[in-house]
Amino acid sequence: MDQNLERLQKAIANSGYTSRRKAETLIVEGKVKVNGKTVTELGTKVKPEDNIEVEGIPLEKEEPIYLMLYKPRGVISSVKDDRNRKVVTDLLPEIEERIYPIGRLDYDTSGLLLLTNDGDFAQLLMHPKHQIPKVYIAKVEGIPTPMDLKPLKLGINDNGENLKAVKHRILSVDHKKNTAILEITLHEGKNRQIRRMLESIGYPVQKLKRERYGHLNLHGMNPGDFRELSPHEVKQLRGYAQKNVK
Incomplete structure (x- = not known):
């Protein structure tokens, strides 16, 4: 052969x-x-x-490129939009390669988003069995107790989908404004998952940001900033995904 x-x-x-x-x-x-x-x-x-x-x-073969973007709110995680809204590739006009996002962040969600032109790499990271942790910071309406948040780990059924968090914790509360800041870790990334989970237990999300993806974080970056991943970071992500295959 x-x-x-x-x-x-x-x-x-x-x-x-x-x-x-x-x-x-x-x-x-x-x-x-x-x-x-x-x-x-x-x-x-x-x-x-x-x-x-x-x-x-x-088709023309391109050199692989791996980018990390701090996606602002109000931007679509796609390369085009039929309603002519701003998409993530609009933030990267100097990138000549035909890149696309690995997974997605909702329109109203900000934070760490990876983009590439390497299909195998994208497939590897997106497959849920590889269990790459994604850490989100959510500002919610109301002040939940640890007991209120317990269903997040047990799993919540919403429209036939089982939505589950790996970890969660309360970072801070504001009694005057009746809000709380939560940290939630997911392995999967279903459509509007965190918003749906928190809404279902009575704590609607006011603001949501993905803070970390595997070992990567947004330190030193502002919304709209992007940078190339180093070969070491790409290798780490590949290793992370492959290590967690069950």
């Missing part, structure tokens, strides 16, 4: 065009051509010299 062959969706993801999952959708929808012929089979394998077109655009 030719050792240089790789699955078409992986080749697309590695080019930086999109994630592997999205690449699979594009293949099935008939939007991918290999050497001029439309391919719809997910098992298709390609050689490095094959010409691949996605949505009419020829």
Whole structure:
């Protein structure tokens, strides 16, 4: 068997065009051509010299790039938005590579977001079995007790989804304003998960920020700032994900 062959969706993801999952959708929808012929089979394998077109655009292999962004509130975690709202790549105009976010942060949530053009790396970090801790700071309306927060670790059923925190603690309370600051750690990242969990126990979120991702943090950064990850940091993230596979 030719050792240089790789699955078409992986080749697309590695080019930086999109994630592997999205690449699979594009293949099935008939939007991918290999050497001029439309391919719809997910098992298709390609050689490095094959010409691949996605949505009419020829793929060009790029050097992998790994970025950390301090996403401000009011920005979409995507590369485009059908309502013309600001997206995270608008904050990175000098980046020429075709990058996309690893996972997402809600429109009203700020904090640490990773972006890359490396499909395998993105897939590795996003898979829930790899259990990379993501630490959030939430300002909530009301002052919960530790007992009030207990359901967060036990798991909360919301619209058929089981939402669960790994850890939580109360950082501070403001009795005058009737608010509290909480730290919550997740392994997963379901849509609006923390907001839904806290709403369900009666403490709606006023403000939410992702403070840490694995060993990475936002120290020294302001909203809108970004930087490249060092090779050591990338290696650490890969190792972290692979170490936690059960």
